[in-house]
Amino acid sequence: MKTAYKKMIIGLILLFGIVFAVYYFGLAHYLSLENVKANAAYLQEKVDENYLYAVGMFIAISTALIAFTLPIMAPMGVMGGFLFGMWQGILYSMIAITIGASLSFLAVRYALSHVMKNRYGARLAGFNERMQKYGYSYLITLQLLTVVPYVVINSLAALAGVSFHMFLVTTIVGSLPVTAIYAFAGKQLYTINSWKDILSKEMLLVLFLLAGLALLPMAIRKLRHTDAKDDDAF
Numbered sequence: 001m002k003t004a005y006k007k008m009i010i011g012l013i014l015l016f017g018i019v020f021a022v023y024y025f026g027l028a029h030y031l032s033l034e035n036v037k038a039n040a041a042y043l044q045e046k047v048d049e050n051y052l053y054a055v056g057m058f059i060a061i062s063t064a065l066i067a068f069t070l071p072i073m074a075p076m077g078v079m080g081g082f083l084f085g086m087w088q089g090i091l092y093s094m095i096a097i098t099i100g101a102s103l104s105f106l107a108v109r110y111a112l113s114h115v116m117k118n119r120y121g122a123r124l125a126g127f128n129e130r131m132q133k134y135g136y137s138y139l140i141t142l143q144l145l146t147v148v149p150y151v152v153i154n155s156l157a158a159l160a161g162v163s164f165h166m167f168l169v170t171t172i173v174g175s176l177p178v179t180a181i182y183a184f185a186g187k188q189l190y191t192i193n194s195w196k197d198i199l200s201k202e203m204l205l206v207l208f209l210l211a212g213l214a215l216l217p218m219a220i221r222k223l224r225h226t227d228a229k230d231d232d233a234f
Contacts, residue, residue: 036075040082040189047083054083059096066100066150067107073097073150077179081186089183094176101154101171108158116155127156136170143174 047054058080065072076096080089108116117124130138139162142153157167185192 036079037190043079043083055092058083059092059099062093062096063100063103066097067103073175073178074182077182078186078189078192081183082189083186086180086183086187089186090176090180093179093183094172097175097179098168098172101150101175102164102168104151104154105158105164105167108155113159116159120152120155120159123152123156124159128160131160131162136166139166139170140174143170144177 058076062072062076062080065076073093077089077093080093083089084092139153139157142148143150154167
């Protein structure tokens with residue numbers, strides 16, 4: 001019991017520390033589209049001066065922000081595409097997403113479980129049920145639709161006892177299409193007026209089609225289950 005309370009206290013301290021840092025240092029302002037555009041030329045100059053250092057800093061900062069469950073995938077993904085090119089931007093962003101999401105997942109499972117269970121307890125039962133039914137497909141669909149915040153997905157997966165291997169695979173597969181869209185948008189940085197412009201109707205259609213493919217195994221399984229019930233009736 002004492003160990004559990006210690007973990008809960010440490011988790012609360014971390015959460016309050018993150019929130020304080022975000023507001024005190026004005027992180028939200030630095031990640032605004034206006035600020036990104038204003039500093040784009042300066043950042044590009046620094047990348048040209050020392051490419052490897054810039055890559056290392058980009059991955060390290062992105063990883064830390066994602067691990068702290070801050071909603072920065074759009075601005076960091078766009079910056080990755082702008083500074084390093086589309087393909088390199090995708091690669092570096094995916095490295096950061098994979099490491100950051102893994103750290104977030106492990107933190108919830110081993111240090112913040114009590115706090116997060118109180119927060120997401122109502123959703124956990126439904127999440128567990130769908131995970132048992134659909135497994136990989138369900139997690140990938142959640143990642144692709146970008147409707148559910150990643151912090152919620154990471155937390156529920158950790159609390160539901162999803163294996164680290166399954167979480168890792170679904171995070172990579174589910175995040176890749178969205179990351180590619182952000183990196184592509186980075187090539188047109190100066191034409192974007194808001195982060196919402198990135199996910200145009202065409203891009204959203206692509207994501208929903210991919211989500212539909214991920215949902216296909218779930219639909220087939222449900223149809224088979226229905227057919228089996230009908231056969232039993234006869």
